Amino acid sequence: MTHIFSVLLSFGLCLCWGIWAQDGTLPKPSLRAEPGSVIPQGKQVKIWCEGVPGANLYLLRKGRVHLNMDKSADGREAQLLISSMRANTAGHYRCLYQRQTLWSEVSEPLELIVTGRYKSPSLLALPSSQVASGQDVTLQCQTEKQYNMTVLYKDEEQINFSVAQPHGRASQANFSILAATPAHGGTYQCYSFHSYIPHEWSASSDPLVLRVSVPGTTKEPPLPQSSVDPQALTSSPPNE
Template identity: 40%
Template structure:
């Protein structure tokens, strides 16, 4: 896919916190694979909805523990599901970052890399439009304008799909306290077609996003219309 020309991207997640004392005592470095953690249906969560956190270790895991970024003891403990290499944790309230570890016959693993959750719906939705048009021409450019009557510090642009893509830009303040960001796509190929949304947030609360904008469908001239997204 041709690159989306933006000034910067969402920051990489920070390194996970250290293990608690009892884990350091029982863990032998390099002997246990580090587990992985992920969220379903995804790490961008509408306010008030539930999310399932999964932790995957090895088939020898006897127990799984879930941690938040500022905790040195288990927030939640779960026994593994068949075939024994994973466990799930249902959450209805969230903190910014989670990690997990598992207990094996040789001791505790180290913690997984952290998973960062974002909650949407903290502010009203921005607008999203395509300039000059949402109908694309091969080799050309299109500008996606995300704007709001609120003075957001940054905007996030997302493209839906199996591998959800996202980009972030600092906003530019315009008249009457409004803010906007301009995301330039090009040179355009068929890979640029699809459904886009944008969100706004403030630097002081980077894990609290606005409601998503209405979906914007980009398609090449002559393509079949995209299936409506609700």
């Protein structure tokens, strides 16, 4: 009987979700993940949905599943803890809240990624990880198996996606930096994944530190200090 009730409840929530999304009259909540939306497999992540003070219920949706969230005392926000990140907890999430009898609009989607599902790729800098300002450099992410997508991070921020090209039984993706400047310097990492499983990534590559130097300005060497007594330079008439 409990199982039947759960199915009916889920079915009812699915029907209502479309109505809430269309007829929401309260402000749209914001959805975030801590410590971030890219989480290593087995690590915990906390999902926060922030609405308005006085909200009495928060719901989190992933696919057809709806989950109650733990609401704060003032009703401003709610949380749900994922104690161990897995493939089945990665994906798209949305949330909404209720205050009295009114429902909010649905939040923007949150994309939760699990890493460590595959072996880490390697990241190289060509021709070198130390280049002069104005020089071109290519960051090459290589894998031992074939993956068709690669994502590049700089200083723990995602900066680029690229389609990976087959290379024998392996694959590689190139990220070109033309006329590098000191702003391009930093710590880079890459991940590989399959486009048909976009929320399951490899482990991260080892960090690659890119250094971009600025050639110094050539200066004339200073004139040497004279050690001759200035009075010795005073001319005197020859002896007659």
